[in-house]
Amino acid sequence: MSHTKEILIDGKHPLFDKSGMFYKEFPSDYRQVRFFSMLIVQKAPAEIKEINLLEQQISELIKNAVRHGNKKDPDKKVRVWASFSTGHAHLIVEDEGEGFQQIEEWNQFNSKRNECFENHNFEELENYFSYRTPNSTEDDGGNALFAAVEYWDGGVVFNDKKNAIAVYKNFNEKKRPGIEISSS
């Protein structure tokens, strides 16, 4: 069995601590998913490199909440808590749906997918390109969470109901070039 990053299920995980995070809520309007993502990411410091990638990853979380969680029901809200600094991005995205109940199955699927990569078994890999459920549509990429567990290096956790996801990204804070002045 390969060592694979997993999605956790733990509603009491520290990543669900909302202290110090700002809050926004949105209607489940699929046409505005990227606009909502930009409203969130505009609170991030300009110093963060690859802000496009951060926006893309946030957009995936909101898209999943709108599409899979709330089934695009305009009466259902997506709630987002977020905090940013030059060193981190921390988000919680919650929908009003029934929850993503296939997380254990998804973890097993991702583990097998990674085994294919490690063994260079590209023929078998074709069975693991996209994770699909009976509710998946033609337009579902089915690969957003594969990227999410790699991008959000501080963890990807669902709550116990599985309708809220908490994620954390560490950014490398490089020291600015120059002379270090010691106080001693």
Next chain:
Amino acid sequence: MEIGFRRYKDVYIVDVQGDMDLYNAHELKDVINKLLDKNITKIVINLESVDYIDSSGVGALIHIFTSVKRNGYKLRITNVHGSVAKVIKLTKLMGYFPIVEDVKTALQELSA
């Protein structure tokens, strides 16, 4: 997203411009499916003017590549850069997709 076409001998070059996201990734799938229906056997997808891709866009590339392979046809994807490259790397598919540096390289490979 805008899609343009060029032709070099028997190779069709599909120039994609703009974002490949949840709103329009299916357009590229539709275009490539039409080329496959017309038995176009050598295709280059040029992403030089694409600065944003999401899981729907990656899903479109997966669909296209598997369709091309199933037909025994040839595909190259060129000029993958910036956050597009980062997203594909996150999905670990960089080594699977037939990605080459630029259109010139793709034409050399497909003409060989």
